[in-house]
Amino acid sequence: MCLRVPSNLFALALLMVLAACASTDPAGNIQAVGADVAARTGYSAQRLDGTQAESHSQQAVQDMLADGLGENEAVRIALLNSKRVQALFEGLGVARAEYVQAGLVDNPVFAGAYRYTPGDGSTWELEIAQSLTGLLFTPLRRSVARAELARAESLATAQVLDIILESRRAWFAHQAALERTRAAQLMAETSRAALDLALRLRAAGNITELDLLTRQAMHEEDRILQADEELTLGRARERLNAALGLWGPLAGWEPVGGLPPLPDRRDDADLAAERLESRAVAANLELAATRQELDALARTVGLERYAPFQEVEVGASLEREPGEKWGVGPSLALPIPLFDFGQARRARARARLSVVSREYEAQAVEMRAAARSAALTLEAARNRAEHYRSVLLPLRRDITAEGQLQNNAMNLSTIGLLDLKRAELDTERSAAEALHEYWRARSALEQIISGRIPGDMAANGGMPAASTSGGGGGH
Numbered sequence: 001m002c003l004r005v006p007s008n009l010f011a012l013a014l015l016m017v018l019a020a021c022a023s024t025d026p027a028g029n030i031q032a033v034g035a036d037v038a039a040r041t042g043y044s045a046q047r048l049d050g051t052q053a054e055s056h057s058q059q060a061v062q063d064m065l066a067d068g069l070g071e072n073e074a075v076r077i078a079l080l081n082s083k084r085v086q087a088l089f090e091g092l093g094v095a096r097a098e099y100v101q102a103g104l105v106d107n108p109v110f111a112g113a114y115r116y117t118p119g120d121g122s123t124w125e126l127e128i129a130q131s132l133t134g135l136l137f138t139p140l141r142r143s144v145a146r147a148e149l150a151r152a153e154s155l156a157t158a159q160v161l162d163i164i165l166e167s168r169r170a171w172f173a174h175q176a177a178l179e180r181t182r183a184a185q186l187m188a189e190t191s192r193a194a195l196d197l198a199l200r201l202r203a204a205g206n207i208t209e210l211d212l213l214t215r216q217a218m219h220e221e222d223r224i225l226q227a228d229e230e231l232t233l234g235r236a237r238e239r240l241n242a243a244l245g246l247w248g249p250l251a252g253w254e255p256v257g258g259l260p261p262l263p264d265r266r267d268d269a270d271l272a273a274e275r276l277e278s279r280a281v282a283a284n285l286e287l288a289a290t291r292q293e294l295d296a297l298a299r300t301v302g303l304e305r306y307a308p309f310q311e312v313e314v315g316a317s318l319e320r321e322p323g324e325k326w327g328v329g330p331s332l333a334l335p336i337p338l339f340d341f342g343q344a345r346r347a348r349a350r351a352r353l354s355v356v357s358r359e360y361e362a363q364a365v366e367m368r369a370a371a372r373s374a375a376l377t378l379e380a381a382r383n384r385a386e387h388y389r390s391v392l393l394p395l396r397r398d399i400t401a402e403g404q405l406q407n408n409a410m411n412l413s414t415i416g417l418l419d420l421k422r423a424e425l426d427t428e429r430s431a432a433e434a435l436h437e438y439w440r441a442r443s444a445l446e447q448i449i450s451g452r453i454p455g456d457m458a459a460n461g462g463m464p465a466a467s468t469s470g471g472g473g474g475h
Helices: 007-021 027-041 051-066 071-081 083-102 132-136 138-203 209-244 248-252 265-272 276-283 285-304 343-408 414-450 455-459
Strands: 109-117 121-131 313-320 327-333
Touching: 027 083, 027 138, 051 071, 051 248, 071 083, 071 138, 071 209, 083 138, 138 209, 138 285, 138 414, 209 414, 265 343, 265 414, 276 343, 276 414, 285 343, 343 414, 343 455
Parallel strands: none
Antiparallel strands: 109 121, 121 313, 313 327
16 A cells, blocks of 8 residues: 655645755855845945955955045945945844744644652653644745845845945045135135235235235134135045044045046936936835835735634643553644634734835835936036036136236236135135035935935935035135
8 A cells, every 4th residue: 555645745844854954144145135236336245254354355455545545446445344234244144044944843842741649650641742833834934034035135235235325425525525625725825825915015004904804804714614624524534434444554545536527418318317217116125125025914914814723733642540551642732713813913914014015105106206306406416516617617717817917917906816816716615515516416316226215315205415515605
């Protein structure tokens, strides 16, 4: 006689064996995140596993800093050296362990009892039981956990993109602060020269005391401006150090490159395309994570359908009465749904599914608004930077050049010429901040297309936050 094992029971047994052998090592999940980041940004991110890998990464950082810190080096160093990146990868180990745990079958429970009755002897009761529903629902629990693991990978990718954006923005802010500080220093030097000349003219009786005091106030204001810009520069440098995980000797890097010039308008055409919204929605990692959460919740709703019967246990029971032989037989523990029919658990699961479904719809709307808003911000920032580059700066330089001619012809005083130069330097300072705002806006829109709303935009309902880098206004 041949005993045939049902195919579904065989599949369940195979799944139990595979689950017990599943690895908790998140290396595969980390590689998946790294590959996703590379596909979206062109930069690679990897886990540093072991002392040797840490040593190699430090040497690579030193090599990149040897020739100065540019934008590309800043991003690569952040991904290689930032402890936040490594913390994200280690966090995938938690999600991986929870996924493996969900696929494991509960251990059988052994119970025993011994009773002694004087004169009659002893009674033994032994029982071993296994959750039947735990066995049957393991595949469903595992599918829920698989969706949660995929969600964790999407969120990890999104957070790595945040680190890339922060490193780029910090580098842009530092370069802009350098240019503004340089302009502010030259403004202070110019107003100092004008003040020195005014002191000599006042001593000769050629200007009034009011003129002298006005010159002195102007110079003191320029000194305050220079101090403010130098403080902003120092803060920008430390923000960049924090973003890149640099400290000690590595924090002594030298900047190179300066702010990139305003690119040709055609280079922004792809960022302002009509399909921008759909591209942003298709790539968005928050939406992907929410879709995966919806998948997990939908499977949970299916699991909760059997809530009243999720504590069924089967096993074997052994008992021996005084003077009797051991009795052996099967055991069954079955909950009786008299009070709890599982209605609350099912309602909770359905409600959570509805909540997340509505949140997904809201996220999609906000994502589209963020893309449009970022495109508008980029266009406005470009127009402002172009106006400084093409109109205001050339005009100020022409004014200074004409002032030099008037000074040579004795029609304009040297102090007047210095005032014109100081105004030109102030416009250069504002132009540097306008260019910084363009690159800040461009990086935000590139981040959205890569799949992540910048944190400052998310906090403002999709609207870009104002730059906190300082400077940028007239003086």
